[in-house]
Amino acid sequence: MPHRVLVADSSEVRTSVARAFHLAGADVCLAYGKERTGAPSVLNGAELETSRTGPLGHFLVVVFHQSRENLWRLAEKAGASADTSVWYTTEGTPTFVAQHREDLGPGIQSRRITPGQPLSVDEARTIIETSVAIAEGRAPNPLPDLYLPPPAGPEYLSALAILCQGYLAVAASSGQLRDDDEALVAMGWPEAKEDIKRIVRAGVQERWPEVQTSRWWLEALGFPVSPEGRGQLESKVEDEAASLKASVGDLKILLGELEPQNEAIGAKVVSGAYLHLAAVLGSQSCE
């Protein structure tokens, strides 16, 4: 007998969520309201509508949009019950929901469910299998990746990009790079250079030698100025690049330059490293 799944949502993804569970072999019931129709029902707490007539009965799992938990509560009042529940979100940060709404229980934290990234049949199967395990008192520990937040963001890659910007701004301000250098253009130098020249002007003569030292780079990130420190940074960078399914690319040349005694890190090396970082990070950056 197929597992029974109740999908409680009024958002645009509700049908695709229900379809994924149907294709995963579940007996699916959809509960929704009229919140977006402009009907008066929204004023007294939304009228529950379901895809089935008759009593709702018992479900293995209720899968609900985190901002529409009221639908699940209304379904409970209409006689529904469930062994387990799972929430998801279509916008905002799932991890934030998890941190601030512990009362909602387990949820899909790995990502948002959107029209462009609907719940897959495999993910629906994972939810069904996990729900069965939880209902039988053998909850997996840890929960499957679907329920867990994505790995930490590329904080070292982001930090290196910022240091590259500082270096390149000083290099440009002191005449070491032309204004049309590809990395300068990519980082917004042409539009911001007057502001930035005011920022670095006071100390540009001292800063140019300083930013060329490996000490400046390693100490900014809290690593010892030593081969071990350089190795630790390289390891962090490689891990983060791998988590983004990216290569270290031209960043490798900059990392290789961060030997303790080096006081002549070249502008072209940093320029190449920044362009690679910009390509890898794109719009991901830090949340």
Add this chain to the structure above:
Amino acid sequence: MRVTPGQWQVLRRRFNHDWMQNRYLPWLATYLNLLEDRQHYQEYTADFDRLVLEEWRQHSDDADALLESFFREMAPSFLFAGGPLRVGGTGYSWVASVADALWRARLRAPTLLDDARRALVQAKKRFSFLAAACDDGVLPEDGERRTRVAEELRSFRDCCEQLGGAVSALPELIRVT
């Protein structure tokens, strides 16, 4: 940094996603329908003050706070307060200023913020007209005044939609490249 969203992202989500998009705009749409629907009109007029006027008064302060803190919490310099760059100390504060200047230029951040501020000012202005048109919460019975309230409500709704769009256009992540 990815795992723990900053306070600004929390405010943005609560204001724009949870409240404006998922609650308030649907309510405004509902009341626009009601103003043209005599059958249900009587049943819901009592809630207008609570659901439309009071809600805006409570949440427009959130919009002020959101826009006021945007530069402080979403510019790259925010990353110097946490993560690997926190250890560099004051010797690197000029790098934070450089990164912020580039960020403002790359993302046209001041323009985006100005757009949102203008939309908020306009919404507040249209709200005051709406509140005056319906005697601070009492929806009128006579047809001519109802038509005027509907017009004011529609103008206010349009401003709220623009505000929601302008807030959505502000970057959700701290963009460093």
